[in-house]
Structures are given as C-alpha cells and as structure tokens.
Amino acid sequence: DIQMTQSPFSLSASIGGRVTITCRASQSIGTSLNWYQQKPGKAPKFLIHGASTFQHGVPSRFSGSGSGTNFTLTIRGLQPEDFAVYFCQQNYTTPWTFGQGTKVEN
Amino acid sequence: HLQESGPGLLRPSDTLSLTCSVSDGSVVGHHWSWIRQTPGKGLEWIGYVFSSGNTDYNPSLKSRVTISVDTSKNQFSLKMTSVTAADTALYFCAGLPSLWSQGTMVTVSS
Numbered sequence: 001d002i003q004m005t006q007s008p009f010s011l012s013a014s015i016g017g018r019v020t021i022t023c024r025a026s027q028s029i030g031t032s033l034n035w036y037q038q039k040p041g042k043a044p045k046f047l048i049h050g051a052s053t054f055q056h057g058v059p060s061r062f063s064g065s066g067s068g069t070n071f072t073l074t075i076r077g078l079q080p081e082d083f084a085v086y087f088c089q090q091n092y093t094t095p096w097t098f099g100q101g102t103k104v105e106n
Numbered sequence: 107h108l109q110e111s112g113p114g115l116l117r118p119s120d121t122l123s124l125t126c127s128v129s130d131g132s133v134v135g136h137h138w139s140w141i142r143q144t145p146g147k148g149l150e151w152i153g154y155v156f157s158s159g160n161t162d163y164n165p166s167l168k169s170r171v172t173i174s175v176d177t178s179k180n181q182f183s184l185k186m187t188s189v190t191a192a193d194t195a196l197y198f199c200a201g202l203p204s205l206w207s208q209g210t211m212v213t214v215s216s
Binding site: 001034036042043044045046049055087089091094095096097098099100101 | 139148149150151162163164165166198200202203204206207208209
C-alpha cells in the first residue's frame with residue numbers, strides 16, 4: 001500500500017494568516033492526489049484533485065501543488081470557516097489511501 | 107445525494123450490512139466506494155463497485171467484504187462478515203472524490 005504522511009498533525013493559525021500543509025507519499029504517485037476538508041460531524045468535502053485543480057466552488061485562497069511524492073495545500077488569508085481537518089488521498093493505485101489528517105485550529 | 111441505511115449496533119461475529127441509496131443521479135457509469143473512519147486509523151478505503159458490477163477491495167479487508175450494486179434500485183451495498191470491535195467506525199458511502207454521504211456510526215459490542 002502507498003502510505004500518505006501529512007505534517008503537521010495540527011497547527012494553530014489566525015484569521016487572515018497563511019497555512020501550509022504537507023502530504024508525502026511513500027512512492028511516486030504523479031499528480032494523483034486529492035485534498036479534502038472535514039468539519040466535526042460532517043463528511044469530507046472535496047477541495048482539489050490532480051494535486052492542484054480546484055473543485056467547482058472552492059475559494060481561490062486554497063491552492064495545491066506538488067508531484068511525485070511531495071504535495072502541499074496552502075490557504076492564504078485564512079477565514080473562520082477554514083478551521084477544520086484537512087486530508088490528502090492518493091488515487092494513483094488501489095488500495096486508495098488517506099493521510100492521517102491535519103487539524104487547523106485557532 | 108447519498109444516504110446510508112443499516113443497523114448501527116452489531117455483536118461480534120455478526121455480518122455488517124449497509125445500503126447506500128443514490129438520489130439526484132444514477133449509479134450507472136460510475137464507481138461507488140465504502141470508506142470508514144476511526145479516531146485511531148483515520149480514513150480507510152474499504153473498496154468500490156462499478157455499475158457494471160466489477161469490484162476492487164482493500165486487501166486488508168478483502169476476505170470479509172462484498173460490495174454490490176443494484177442499478178434497478180439505484181443503490182449499492184456493503185457486507186462485512188465476522189465483525190469485531192475493531193470494525194467499530196463511522197461508515198461513509200461515496201462516489202469519490204466529490205460525493206459523500208453523511209456517514210453512519212456502526213458499533214460492534216457484546
């Protein structure tokens with residue numbers, strides 16, 4: 001299985017600030033990388049596919065980058081609604097696997 | 107829109123059975139997954155079924171899992187045999203990556 005490792009496990013950020021979350025794959029996955037946002041009691045919300053392509057309706061303050069084994073999710077100008085847990089997921093090969101999540105808190 | 111149905115409390119050795127109903131769309135032409143989430147292991151992909159009936163499973167669960175689709179009812183289902191406390195989790199059905207159900211909590215306890 002491809003292991004997905006996120007860092008940090010959690011971070012504290014302020015409204016208007018910048019957040020960077022890293023996701024590392026145990027082997028190259030090209031750009032077969034999705035990012036999700038999950039709030040308490042809710043299902044994950046799909047944000048980005050192909051490592052950097054937005055899902056319709058995702059605010060432009062979110063951006064994704066990377067390829068191969070190293071990927072980044074950046075939030076510029078953090079908004080109150082962005083406090084959540086963020087997951088990466090590889091869809092390069094099955095079994096599809098997820099990172100353990102990064103909690104963004106105030 | 108996806109909605110699961112099925113029992114939330116099981117005894118060890120029971121068979122877990124969940125069904126996911128798809129509304130505002132068709133199961134035809136897509137693949138449909140089951141995913142579970144626990145505080146300890148995070149999100150775990152269980153497997154998927156194509157509308158053709160073809161399946162792929164997580165090797166860690168393959169021996170106990172069957173995922174099937176019923177195109178006439180616009181539903182797909184999960185069966186997991188011989189459950190234990192380790193199978194206690196929040197179960198989602200999904201059309202990855204963009205469609206997710208709200209999740210249903212399944213607890214395995216004697």
